Each structure stands twice: as structure tokens, then as C-alpha cells.
Amino acid sequence: APIRWRMQTYAGAALGEHVCKPAIELFNKIAAGQMEIELYYADQLVPTSELFRAMQSGTIDAVQSDDDSMQSPTEVTVFGGYFPFASRYSLDVPVLFNQYGLKQIWEEEYAKAGVRHISAGAWDPCHFATKDPINSLKDLEGKRVFTFPTAGRFLAQFGVVPVQLPWEDIQVALQTGELDGIAWSGITEDYTVGWADVTKYFLTNNISGAWIGHFFANQDRWNEVPEHLQALMEVCFEQSHYYRQWWYWGGEADLRVNGPKLELTSIPDEEWATVEAAARTFWDEIAAESETKAKVVEIFKKYNDVMAKSGRPYRYG
Amino acid sequence: MPYEYIAIVMFMGMMAMLLSGQRVFAGIGFVAVVAAIALWGDRGGYDIAFTSAIKLMNWYPMLTLPMFVWMGYVMSETRLADDLYRMFHVWFGPIPGGLAIGTILLMVLVSAMNGLSVAGLAIGATIALPELLKRGYDKRMVTGIIQGGSSLGILVPPSIVLVLYAMIARQPVGQLWLAGVFPGLLMAGFFLLYVVIRCGLNPKMGPPLSREELATITWSERIRLLRAGVLPVVIFASMMGPFVLGYVSLVESSVIGATIATFVAIAKRRLTKQVWETCVVNTLGVSCMFMWILLAALAFGAVFDGLGAVRAIESFFLEDLGLGPWTILILMQVSFLVMGMFLDDTAMLVIVAPLYIPLVAKLDLGMPPGDVLIWYGVLYTITCQVAYITPPFGYNLFLMRAMAPDQVSLGDIYRSIVPITGIMLLTLAVIILFPEIALWLPHQVYGQ
Amino acid sequence: MPRFLVMFVRITEAVNYRVGRIAMYLIFVLAAVLMWSVISKAFFRPALWTQEMAQFTMVGYFVLGGAYSLILGANVRMDLLYGRWSPKTQAAVDIVTIFALIFFLATILWGGIESTAYAFEVGERSRTVWRPYMAPIKIVICTGVFLMLLQSVCFLIRDIATLRGERI
Ligand code: NA
Ligand code: NA
Numbered sequence: 026a027p028i029r030w031r032m033q034t035y036a037g038a039a040l041g042e043h044v045c046k047p048a049i050e051l052f053n054k055i056a057a058g059q060m061e062i063e064l065y066y067a068d069q070l071v072p073t074s075e076l077f078r079a080m081q082s083g084t085i086d087a088v089q090s091d092d093d094s095m096q097s098p099t100e101v102t103v104f105g106g107y108f109p110f111a112s113r114y115s116l117d118v119p120v121l122f123n124q125y126g127l128k129q130i131w132e133e134e135y136a137k138a139g140v141r142h143i144s145a146g147a148w149d150p151c152h153f154a155t156k157d158p159i160n161s162l163k164d165l166e167g168k169r170v171f172t173f174p175t176a177g178r179f180l181a182q183f184g185v186v187p188v189q190l191p192w193e194d195i196q197v198a199l200q201t202g203e204l205d206g207i208a209w210s211g212i213t214e215d216y217t218v219g220w221a222d223v224t225k226y227f228l229t230n231n232i233s234g235a236w237i238g239h240f241f242a243n244q245d246r247w248n249e250v251p252e253h254l255q256a257l258m259e260v261c262f263e264q265s266h267y268y269r270q271w272w273y274w275g276g277e278a279d280l281r282v283n284g285p286k287l288e289l290t291s292i293p294d295e296e297w298a299t300v301e302a303a304a305r306t307f308w309d310e311i312a313a314e315s316e317t318k319a320k321v322v323e324i325f326k327k328y329n330d331v332m333a334k335s336g337r338p339y340r341y342g
Numbered sequence: 343m344p345y346e347y348i349a350i351v352m353f354m355g356m357m358a359m360l361l362s363g364q365r366v367f368a369g370i371g372f373v374a375v376v377a378a379i380a381l382w383g384d385r386g387g388y389d390i391a392f393t394s395a396i397k398l399m400n401w402y403p404m405l406t407l408p409m410f411v412w413m414g415y416v417m418s419e420t421r422l423a424d425d426l427y428r429m430f431h432v433w434f435g436p437i438p439g440g441l442a443i444g445t446i447l448l449m450v451l452v453s454a455m456n457g458l459s460v461a462g463l464a465i466g467a468t469i470a471l472p473e474l475l476k477r478g479y480d481k482r483m484v485t486g487i488i489q490g491g492s493s494l495g496i497l498v499p500p501s502i503v504l505v506l507y508a509m510i511a512r513q514p515v516g517q518l519w520l521a522g523v524f525p526g527l528l529m530a531g532f533f534l535l536y537v538v539i540r541c542g543l544n545p546k547m548g549p550p551l552s553r554e555e556l557a558t559i560t561w562s563e564r565i566r567l568l569r570a571g572v573l574p575v576v577i578f579a580s581m582m583g584p585f586v587l588g589y590v591s592l593v594e595s596s597v598i599g600a601t602i603a604t605f606v607a608i609a610k611r612r613l614t615k616q617v618w619e620t621c622v623v624n625t626l627g628v629s630c631m632f633m634w635i636l637l638a639a640l641a642f643g644a645v646f647d648g649l650g651a652v653r654a655i656e657s658f659f660l661e662d663l664g665l666g667p668w669t670i671l672i673l674m675q676v677s678f679l680v681m682g683m684f685l686d687d688t689a690m691l692v693i694v695a696p697l698y699i700p701l702v703a704k705l706d707l708g709m710p711p712g713d714v715l716i717w718y719g720v721l722y723t724i725t726c727q728v729a730y731i732t733p734p735f736g737y738n739l740f741l742m743r744a745m746a747p748d749q750v751s752l753g754d755i756y757r758s759i760v761p762i763t764g765i766m767l768l769t770l771a772v773i774i775l776f777p778e779i780a781l782w783l784p785h786q787v788y789g790q
Numbered sequence: 791m792p793r794f795l796v797m798f799v800r801i802t803e804a805v806n807y808r809v810g811r812i813a814m815y816l817i818f819v820l821a822a823v824l825m826w827s828v829i830s831k832a833f834f835r836p837a838l839w840t841q842e843m844a845q846f847t848m849v850g851y852f853v854l855g856g857a858y859s860l861i862l863g864a865n866v867r868m869d870l871l872y873g874r875w876s877p878k879t880q881a882a883v884d885i886v887t888i889f890a891l892i893f894f895l896a897t898i899l900w901g902g903i904e905s906t907a908y909a910f911e912v913g914e915r916s917r918t919v920w921r922p923y924m925a926p927i928k929i930v931i932c933t934g935v936f937l938m939l940l941q942s943v944c945f946l947i948r949d950i951a952t953l954r955g956e957r958i
Contacts, residue, residue, distance in 0.1 A: 031648060065647065065648070068397065068400075069644070069647055070390075070644050070647065070648050071389065071390070071393040071397075071644070072393055072396050072397045072400055074396065074400070075389075075393045075396055078389075079389050079393070082385045082389060083382075083383070083385060083386075084382055084385055084386045084389040084390070156588075190400070190402065191397075191400050191401065193512050194401070194402070194512070196514065197403075197508075197512075197513070197514040197515065197516070198402070198591075200514050200516050200517070200788060201403075201514070201515060201516050201585075201591050201592035201593075202585065202588050202589075202590060202591040202592065202594075203402060203591045203592070203593070219712075223788075
């Protein structure tokens with residue numbers, strides 16, 4: 026009998042269609058009956074907040090998520106998802122993991138919890154999509170916004186009221202008035218999952234250039250899989266990261282220019298600089314919380330410093 | 343054992359548990375955890391069971407449930423609808439079948455103020471029915487329309503059944519509620535037509551008020567009674583208005599509605615100690631019943647999903663049998679109606695949701711995908727209405743049996759629902775043929 | 791019936807009745823929290839904690855009120871066959887099928903205890919900015935489910951008594 030795995034992603038079905046399903050179908054096809062991964066979307070088997078525990082206990086074999094959304098009980102949780110201004114482009118993420126040492130830190134942290142960190146990949150930048158236009162920081166005050174936990178913690182100082190809801194309920198919540206907007210994704214995702222139908226404005230300033238997310242597996246289940254299938258899984262997941270690189274990159278530019286549903290607004294650069302400055306303070310607060318966190322923040326600083334000094338096209342101004 | 347067989351065993355097990363008469367949520371939950379343990383080991387069992395409680399907690403529209411239940415009890419227990427009934431009585435009394443027409447209109451207004459059918463049935467059976475019988479109305483006709491009319495409570499917004507459907511189908515509650523408006527009015531219109539035709543053919547079935555009696559009602563009295571009609575408009579408008587305009591959220595609107603109903607009852611000095619006790623206790627009872635069934639249903643759904651059985655069933659119907667989408671849809675509704683005779687709506691939703699909703703979403707019915715599940719929510723709700731009144735198992739049937747005056751026998755109740763069921767099925771057919779009736783309003787409000 | 795079983799039923803039901811009567815009023819706490827949400831949004835800045843507090847309150851409402859709702863007989867049964875049986879037959883069938891209820895509740899409780907232990911172990915907090923600790927609400931769920939479990943055992947004892955022609 027083939028090995029059967031259950032994988033749950035934190036993404037809902039509409040998004041999973043792009044960010045997860047193609048890779049899983051590819052894997053199942055090449056594995057040719059030796060192994061089959063069944064894919065489940067956000068909250069389908071267990072709620073996203075219980076995802077980590079369910080993987081740890083083996084109810085779910087593998088997970089695609091950022092650390093923040095699934096509330097992983099590790100030291101690196103705050104950096105998954107969108108850590109404010111840690112990255113500018115989606116290629117920053119694989120570089121940080123593979124060349125600047127984040128991969129090793131993540132592997133060690135998750136090994137402590139009995140979980141295998143398979144690989145990290147980047148998604149889209151984090152922009153606001155709202156029902157009312159945002160032209161200054163003042164416009165953000167009092168807005169009930171669905172966002173990542175850490176981003177929410179950071180944005181609260183600007184008067185944003187972060188709200189947590191199951192992912193599949195966001196579109197409905199925008200309609201029922203539970204939410205005024207989202208700070209969760211780039212414009213590609215807004216269009217793909219239907220949020221562009223229930224919001225009107227897209228803010229071009231972002232609080233992070235790329236999401237950090239991962240594939241994980243229960244360590245025992247991983248060990249039971251023969252080596253060649255482990256390798257195949259790694260390759261297919263890498264392929265999934267690559268798909269997202271071009272799918273988001275192309276979509277972000279195209280939809281800003283040609284998308285019919287969202288009107289673009291911007292907060293002036295000088296004003297937005299106060300948010301960037303606040304992020305630096307936020308980094309230092311996080312670094313003070315533990316040694317591991319300090320190590321990660323140090324790597325972010327080092328990397329961004331290199332990028333800034335290297336000039337165009339890596340950083341402008 | 344192949345997963346398809348496990349799925350079948352799960353269904354059979356659940357049916358057996360339900361037939362044994364054990365509490366519905368226990369039967370569903372038990373089968374769910376046993377299947378989870380068989381599939382994923384003991385940890386799987388308790389993970390699925392407990393996380394279902396967390397899922398239920400996270401789903402915010404659930405917060406509206408106790409509010410709407412409370413509102414329904416306040417409305418029926420404090421007899422807030424008495425004046426409303428008097429109003430219809432006086433204004434429609436002079437025409438043949440007029441009191442029955444007034445009763446249907448009363449049921450529509452009560453439906454717009456609460457989310458279940460219980461409040462409407464209580465008001466209809468205790469206020470309207472004795473009066474109608476005293477006036478010599480045909481007992482089977484009026485027993486029938488009260489049952490049918492009260493079931494509009496789940497189709498006309500607000501509707502708890504549509505909240506439950508929204509949760510399981512992951513569809514927007516606001517759109518579903520709006521989709522229920524015109525089908526609800528259409529069905530009420532058919533009820534009216536039915537009364538008019540029958541009383542027109544045979545005036546003895548609904549004698550008008552006598553001249554002498556009419557003479558005793560002064561015009562100032564008639565005008566004064568019109569004010570009673572303001573109450574439901576105020577409650578409905580203050581609840582739905584700020585919500586549709588975007589000032590408050592869905593959940594908040596339910597609290598506003600419940601608060602206003604409570605204050606009106608206090609202002610009218612109807613909220614006595616005893617009424618208060620009944621409302622508080624029954625709201626807890628009904629809310630617990632729904633919540634626990636849903637919790638069990640979520641566990642059942644997760645295991646069923648985890649089996650991959652949904653995919654197997656989809657390919658069975660669509661590819662292996664090669665049935666057309668409309669054939670499948672009609673087969674589903676027929677099987678649904680048959681099940682509805684034996685099961686209550688929540689149990690039905692639990693059983694069919696994991697099967698039917700994904701299947702409906704896959705059917706190519708020539709409608710945009712976003713519309714299909716909204717429209718289907720309305721079809722589901724009408725089927726629930728039929729289930730409510732069809733023997734051997736129907737909520738409204740039981741309640742009617744308990745509340746109706748003695749001269750209405752069980753046989754009368756059973757026979758009374760035949761034409762009403764016919765009208766409901768007619769409405770169902772019309773909505774299937776013309777989905778725009780359901781979809782027009784949500785499109786207007788949410789724009790698509 | 792043995793005295794200690796009778797005592798067990800009496801004490802359990804007395805406790806469940808009182809807990810349920812208190813939990814019953816949580817609906818007004820729920821309404822107050824949501825009302826504050828409306829008011830704070832209209833006049834000040836929307837409160838950070840109302841949505842979650844409302845959800846916790848709702849869970850407390852139906853979980854702590856659960857055992858009392860069982861006593862009230864509020865949980866529907868399909869009475870197609872059941873309704874036609876004599877009280878003795880009903881009791882006899884219930885003695886068997888009550889194990890479904892007990893098993894389901896025990897499974898939730900087991901998962902709840904595990905999850906509560908985990909919440910303590912990692913100091914689990916909710917993902918919101920308000921960041922409440924998750925252990926308290928998990929303890930509430932465990933307590934409520936435990937009380938429901940005890941109530942189910944009471945039903946079992948009562949049904950056995952009915953079969954023996956006794957009344958508790
Ligand atoms: Na209604
Ligand atoms: Na029925």
C-alpha cells in the first residue's frame with residue numbers, strides 16, 4: 026500500500042490552487058503510487074491555531090504555513106509571516122535562509138519540537154487593501170484590519186485595530202462589516218481570493234516586501250519515508266517556491282497597472298519613513314526578548330546593510 | 343478498508359445511533375470520534391473532537407445565535423404580537439378569508455423579527471388559531487397555513503438555519519439572508535393565493551366578520567391599531583438597516599435587535615418574572631442544543647473530509663455515472679426531501695453538507711461559481727421548511743400537536759399539511775427554474 | 791440503589807443546576823460586550839478585545855450551561871421510534887446508547903486536558919494584539935465538559951434505577 030500523508034496548508038482553497046496544489050499534484054504524479062499526499066486547506070481538518078499541535082501529535086503529517094499564523098511555540102515565530110521591513114524583494118528570503126544562516130536556526134528550533142523544517146520560501150509583499158482610501162497615517166486610525174499577529178502588534182501603534190479570524194471567513198467579514206480592510210498580502214492575492222471584490226483601495230506602501238513561510242513535517246513520519254521520496258518532496262516544494270516567485274512578481278505589477286477593481290493610493294515617502302523608523306525600534310524590542318531572536322535580528326540587519334550599500338537594483342535611496 | 347466503505351459505515355452508524363433515540367449530538371459526535379480513532383489513532387480522535395470546539399469558538403457569526411433565539415422568545419412569550427394580530431384582524435376581517443390572510447401577513451412580519459420558526463408557531467397557534475376557529479374558519483386550512491407561515495421564519499431574514507448553512511458551506515451570511523427575502527415573499531404570496539382561491543370557491547371556509555361586529559369597531563380604533571404595525575418595522579429596520587449600510591457588523595446588529603425587543607417588552611410591562619425565567623432558560627436550552635450539534639457536526643465533517651470521501655463521491659457522480667448537472671441537482675433535492683421526513687434540519691445539514699455542498703459547487707449549472715452556493719442555500723432552507731412539517735418527524739408538527747386547541751386532532755394536523763407541502767414544493771420548483779428570484783437582491787446590495 | 795450512587799446523583803445534579811443557572815446569565819455579558827463594541831466603534835476607537843471576549847463568553851455559555859441543558863432535556867432526540875416506547879424500554883435502550891455520549895464527551899475532555907497542558911507548557915497566547923492567555927478558556931471547556939460527563943453518568947444511574955423499578 027502506498028504511504029499516505031495528510032498535509033494542511035494555512036491558505037484557503039482559492040489561493041491553495043496556486044501556492045500549494047500544483048506542487049502536491051506534481052509530487053503525487055512522480056511518486057507514481059509509492060506515496061500520496063492529500064492536501065487540505067485552511068481550517069479544513071483542524072483550525073489554523075491548532076495546526077502546529079496537530080502536526081506535532083501526528084494527526085496531520087505535514088503543514089505549509091508561516092510560523093506566525095500557526096502559532097508555532099518556537100523562538101522564531103515572530104519572524105515568520107511578515108516581520109516589518111525585514112525584506113524588500115521575494116528573493117531576499119531564500120538568500121537569508123540559504124546564504125545567511127537562517128535555515129540552520131529554523132531547523133534547530135523545530136527539531137526541538139519534534140518537527141522537520143523542510144524548506145522556506147517567499148510569498149508576496151504585505152499591503153493594505155481597504156474599503157476607505159488611505160492617504161496618510163491618520164487614515165489608518167481605528168481601522169479594523171485582518172493581519173498577521175506580529176504585523177498587528179507592530180501596526181497597533183498607528184491606531185490600527187488588528188482582528189484575527191479564520192482565513193476562509195475574511196471575505197464574508199469584509200461584507201458583514203466585521204473588518205474595514207486587510208493587511209495580509211499583495212494585490213495578486215487580493216484578486217485571486219476575491220478580496221478585491223469587497224474592498225476598493227490598495228495602498229502601494231508595504232510593511233514588508235516578502236512573506237516568509239515553510240513546509241514542515243512531523244519528524245517521525247518524515248523518517249518513515251524512503252530517502253528517494255524525501256528528496257522528491259524537497260524538490261517539489263522547491264518547485265512550489267519557484268512558482269510563487271514568478272506568479273506573484275508578475276501579478277503584482279500587472280494588476281496595479283491593468284487591474285480593474287482596486288484604486289491605488291499612497292502615503293508620502295516622508296511620512297512612511299516614520300513607520301520604517303518605528304520598525305527599527307520594534308526590531309530592537311524583539312531582539313531583547315531572547316538570544317535566538319537577537320541572532321535572527323542581527324542577520325536581518327547584516328543582510329539589509331549589504332543590500333543598502335550595494336545600491337541599485339538591490340536598494341534605491 | 344477503502345475509504346469509501348469507511349464513509350458508508352460512518353453514515354450507517356450515525357443513522358443507527360439517531361434511530362436509537364439517543365441525543366442527536368451524541369450520536370453524530372460518537373461516530374465522528376470513533377472514525378477518527380480508527381483512522382488516525384487515539385491522538386487523532388481527541389485532536390479532532392477538541393479542536394472542533396475551537397473551530398466553533400472562532401466562527402464569529404455563531405455569536406448571533408443566542409441573540410436571535412432570545413429575541414424570538416421575548417417576542418412570543420411577552421405577546422408582543424398581540425396588537426399586530428388585532429390590527430390585521432380588524433383591517434382584513436371584512437373580506438372572505440380575511441383573517442387567514444391577516445394571519446399569513448402576521449407570520450411574515452414575525453419572521454422578519456426572529457430567526458427560527460418556533461416563535462411564529464407559538465404566536466400563530468396560541469393567538470391566531472383559537473380566534474380563527476371561533477369564527478368558523480376551516481380548521482385544516484388554518485392549521486396548515488400557520489404551520490407553513492411560521493416556517494417562513496427560517497427563510498425570511500434573519501435566519502438561524504442560513505447561519506448554520508453559511509458556517510458549513512463557508513458562504514457569506516449577509517448574501518444568504520438577502521437571497522431568502524424574495525423566495526420567502528413568493529412563498530407567502532402562494533399561501534395568500536391559496537387562501538383566496540379556496541375561500542373564493544367556498545366562502546364557508548373563511549367567513550367574513552359580521553356587520554354588527556364591524557360596527558362595534560370605531561375608525562379611531564382602527565387607526566390606533568395601525569400603530570402596532572410600526573413595531574416590527576422599527577425592530578427590523580434598526581437591526582438590518584445599520585448592518586446593510588455598513589455602520590455595524592452582522593453580529594452587532596443581532597445584539598441591537600435583541601436589545602430593542604427587550605426594551606419594548608419592558609416598556610409594555612410584559613416582561614414579568616415568570617416570562618423572564620422562561621426566556622432565559624429556553625434560550626440557554628435551544629442555544630446549547632444548536633451549539634452541541636454543530637460541534638459534533640464539525641468533528642464529523644472534518645473526519646469525513648480527512649477520508650477524502652468527498653472526492654471519491656464527486657468522481658462517482660460526475661464521471662462514473664455521467665449524470666447531467668440538473669439531474670444530479672434534482673436527485674439531491676428528492677433524496678433531501680425524503681430524508682427531511684425523518685430528520686430535523688440540523689441533522690440533515692450535518693449529513694448532507696459534506697456530500698452535497700462540495701458536489702453542488704462542482705456542478706456546471708450555467709451560473710457564476712459565487713452564486714451557486716448562495717442559491718443552493720435557499721433551496722436547502724425551503725427543503726428544511728418541508729422537513730419541519732412532514733411526518734413522521736417534524737418540529738412544527740410536534741409543536742402544533744402540543745399547542746393547538748383540543749378540537750384540532752392529530753389527523754387534522756397531518757391532513758392540513760398536504761396542500762402546504764404542495765405550495766412549498768411549488769416554490770422550490772420556481773426557485774430552481776428562476777434562480778434570479780433568490781440572487782437578484784444580493785447582487786443589487788453587494789454588486790457583482 | 792446503593793446509597794452512594796443516589797448521593798452521587800443528588801450532589802452532581804445540584805452542582806450542575808447551580809453552575810447552569812449562573813452560566814445562563816452569560817448571555818447578558820455577551821450582549822454587553824458586543825454593545826460596547828458598537829459604542830466604542832461609534833464614539834471612540836474600536837476596542838481591541840471585544841470580539842475575542844465575546845467568543846470566550848459564548849463558549850462559556852454553552853459549555854458551562856451544557857450539563858444544565860442536559861437536565862432540561864433540551865437536546866433533541868429523534869423520537870420516531872423512541873417516542874413510542876414505554877419508559878422502561880427507553881431506559882433500557884438509553885443504558886446502552888448513553889455510552890456514545892460518555893465516549894464523545896470523554897474524548898473532548900481528553901483532548902481538552904492535553905491542549906490545556908500544552909497551553910501552560912508554552913504559555914500559549916492568542917494571536918491577537920490583545921494576546922490573552924489561552925489556558926483559562928481551555929480550562930472552562932474542560933470544566934464544562936467534565937460536568938456534562940458526570941451528568942451523563944447520572945442519567946445512566948437513573949436509567950438503571952428505572953429498570954429496577956426504583957426512583958431517585
Ligand atoms: Na427570520
Ligand atoms: Na419531517
